[in-house]
Structure formats: C-alpha cells, structure tokens
C-alpha cells in the first residue's frame with residue numbers, strides 16, 4: 001500500500017476510534033486545530049507522563065514548573081520573537097493560495113532526492129544481490145546529474161535562508177520553475193516575512209488595553225522563572241527546569257494532520273550549565289533524548305539526527321530527532337544549545353541581574369542553556385503511525401491492530417463477560433472494581449467475543465480477559481494478549497501481578513538505556 005494511503009487510513013482511524021477529532025467539526029472544522037477524544041487524551045496523557053517522569057523522576061537536578069500562557073509583552077521583544085519569529089511566505093496570484101517559500105524549495109530538493117532513490121531502486125531490482133549502491137551512486141550518469149543539481153540547490157537555499165535574503169528565495173523559485181500545485185502557474189508575488197505569533201488584547205478599552213501574545217514556545221516561561229526556581233529550590237548548576245504546556249503559532253501552511261498545528265503542546269526542558277561546557281552537555285542530551293525515544297521499541301532504524309544548517313537566532317548548535325513517518329523522516333524534537341542569549345536578553349530588558357553565583361569557582365556568570373523541546377502532538381502522531389498495523393490472519397481475515405507500547409495504551413485491560421447473564425457481568429465488574437485502582441480497565445459486553453477483541457485491538461488495548469461460566473467456580477479467566485492473540489487461563493488473583501508491571505510507565509522508564 002502506498003505510504004500516502006497508509007497515512008489517510010491512520011487519520012480516519014484516529015477519528016473513527018475516538019483518538020482525534022477536527023476542532024468544531026459541526027461548523028466544518030477550523031484549519032490546523034484538533035481536539036483529542038476519549039482514547040486520544042489517555043494516550044496523550046501517557047506520553048506526557050513518560051516524558052515528565054523521565055525528566056523529573058530520573059534526574060534529581062531537574063524540577064518542573066507550569067507557567068502561564070500569557071506573559072508580559074516585553075518577554076517576546078527580549079526573546080527576539082517579535083522581530084525574528086518569521087516564516088517567508090509567497091502567494092500565487094492565480095490560485096490566491098499562500099505558501100511558505102522555504103517549503104516550496106525544500107519540496108524541490110526532495111524531488112531530486114526522489115529521482116535518485118528511484119534510479120537506485122530500479123537498479124537494485126535489476127542487479128539483485130550483486131548490486132553495489134555506493135558504486136552505482138558514484139558512476140551512474142543520471143544519479144550524478146541529479147545529485148549535483150540537488151547539492152547546488154541546497155547550497156543556494158541554505159545561503160539565502162542564512163542571509164534572510166527574500167529576493168534570492170523568490171529567484172530560486174523562479175529558476176527552479178516551481179509551479180503552484182493548484183493553478184499550475186509561476187505567477188508568484190514577492191516573498192515577504194510573516195510573524196507567526198498570535199496577538200490579542202488584555203484589559204478593556206476603557207481602562208486602556210495592551211497587546212499581548214499567545215506564547216509560541218513554553219521555554220520563555222522557564223527563562224523568566226530561572227531566578228525564582230534557582231533560589232527557592234536552592235538549585236546548583238548544572239540543573240534543569242521542565243515544563244509541559246500549550247504553544248500557539250499562526251502557521252501559514254497547515255499540513256499533515258496534527259503534525260503542524262496552530263495550537264499544540266510542547267514538552268520542554270531548559271538545562272542550565274557553566275559557560276564553556278555547553279557543547280558537551282549538548283551531546284549528552286542528544287544521547288539521552290534518543291535513548292528515551294528508542295526505549296519505545298520502534299526500531300533504531302526509524303530515528304535519525306538532523307543537524308541544523310540555519311541556526312535559530314539564539315543557538316550555537318542544534319539538532320533534530322527525526323522519526324520515519326509515512327510521509328518521510330520528520331522532526332519530532334529539537335535539541336538546542338541556546339547559549340546565554342535568553343537569560344542575557346531578559347536581564348537587559350528587565351533591568352534585573354540574572355546570574356548564578358558558583359560557590360566552587362567563587363564567581364558569577366550567566367548560565368548557558370541546553371534545551372530539549374518535543375511536540376506532544378508530533379510524538380502522538382509518530383506513536384500512532386508506528387503502531388497502526390493491518391495484519392492478514394490465517395483464516396483469511398484482516399485485523400486492524402494498534403500495537404501501542406503497553407505503557408502508553410489508553411486502556412490496559414478490557415474485561416468481558418462471555419454472555420450478559422448468569423452472574424457473569426457482575427463477576428466482570430467485580431474484577432474491574434478491584435483492578436481499576438492500579439491501571440485503566442474497561443468493561444465491554446456488546447457483540448460477540450470476536451468482535452469485542454477486534455474493537456480492543458483497534459484502540460490498542462494490550463490485554464483482554466473473558467469471564468465465562470467456569471470463572472464462577474474455578475476463579476479463573478481467559479487472558480488474551482493483543483499482539484500474539486494467545487489465550488491463557490489464569491487465576492483472577494494473579495491478574496494484577498501479570499499485567500501491572502507490563503503496562504506501567506515505570507517499566508518503560510527502566511528500558512531507557
């Protein structure tokens with residue numbers, strides 16, 4: 001099945017099985033805004049818990065905060081977001097559609113890469129086991145030509161982005177003969193900068209209102225609280241502050257479902273270090289974060305780092321953790337060495353001294369910062385994309401199963417009476433009443449057992465138990481495993497110990513290498 005079709009199926013699965021709904025759907029939705037449904041919110045909460053605990057539980061030098069979304073407007077002047085948090089946009093005069101100029105050029109670069117990949121796939125098929133990819137890349141004329149075009153375009157693009165040269169971006173679009181996907185024409189406007197922050201007013205007009213912004217990142221809430229936390233928590237450098245919260249960006253191009261939203265959630269941690277040690281910490285955090293991702297068991301081959309060529313205005317090193325989505329390797333998390341830019345800027349704009357007194361060195365300095373910043377929604381999407389599977393069964397049927405890591409699954413155990421009578425529902429509820437204090441259980445009595453199993457497979461429930469007539473006399477139930485579909489007879493009194501460890505966040509945390 002084409003990857004595009006797989007992605008479409010995942011999107012509709014999210015809606016059909018109560019994971020993600022379009023926002024305000026009865027009014028035809030709102031672009032790039034989504035609501036998490038009954039199963040989605042559980043999965044999302046589990047992802048957040050996994051991240052939170054990996055930060056504040058596993059590190060005794062990391063604490064959490066929850067700062068307000070609204071902040072003093074000068075915060076965004078100091079951070080550089082008012083002046084520099086822009087995307088270059090371009091309009092097509094015929095279709096009246098608006099695009100990100102950088103994305104149009106990146107797509108053009110990707111087309112050269114696709115052409116190269118196609119040549120390689122063709123040759124691989126032709127030559128089979130004797131195929132030597134490195135040699136083919138170095139000698140095939142068509143591959144060499146496309147590689148040379150790709151590299152030249154990439155170099156020109158990176159230079160234009162680094163210099164924020166909008167005329168050059170437009171010239172690249174014209175030279176590459178990039179057309180609007182809707183109108184098919186090259187009738188482009190000039191490229192302009194577009195600030196991504198949402199503005200609103202605080203206070204009524206009568207008492208004088210002022211413009212404030214919806215935060216485009218949660219990080220600034222940490223920076224402005226650095227002194228408060230350091231002093232009240234008596235934190236010693238190196239130490240970190242973690243936060244999970246909403247962020248807002250007026251994205252020009254909203255694409256790929258919850259991958260790029262206008263309202264989304266971030267899990268960010270700012271780690272304050274001694275100046276000069278930041279690049280060592282940067283490497284360390286890259287490894288720690290990659291280990292966190294890989295503990296989910298999705299396969300190391302599905303992750304890669306992508307080092308930034310164009311650094312944000314605050315960074316001296318930056319790398320993304322990319323995950324293989326059905327639409328290619330995409331950024332899920334950013335790890336940034338933010339220097340002392342933010343703290344220095346806030347010191348300058350607020351007039352307050354924001355420093356650290358290092359008792360070992362007996363000196364004051366402005367700490368440097370390593371940031372790890374991951375989007376909850378992108379993480380959610382990567383988990384869904386990897387877990388969604390269509391399996392051909394021996395009886396010729398196909399089952400749709402979400403092979404979610406058990407610790408992230410919305411429901412851990414579904415308890416099902418074989419029939420809706422003879423005291424079996426009461427027994428099933430008794431089991432739930434006992435286990436619900438330890439993990440999320442659901443009761444399900446509608447339809448045949450087979451259909452109920454399928455329903456639980458589709459929402460990723462790792463375990464089901466069936467209560468039958470024998471249960472009433474032998475105190476045993478049938479425990480079914482989602483992935484293997486194996487069924488075993490177990491004692492009710494053993495259920496908790498059999499399941500709890502496998503579905504706990506702790507079990508996942510222990511897998512982080």
Ligand code: GAP
Nearest residue numbers: 217219259260261264332333334373374375378
């Ligand atoms: N504080 C640094 C910062 O915000 P970023 O690379 O702009 O860095 C960090 O964002 C992460 O936030 C991204 O890796 C992505 O997972 C998530 N993110 C950013 N914009 C997003 C959007 N429009 N929709 C969903 N997630 C987004």
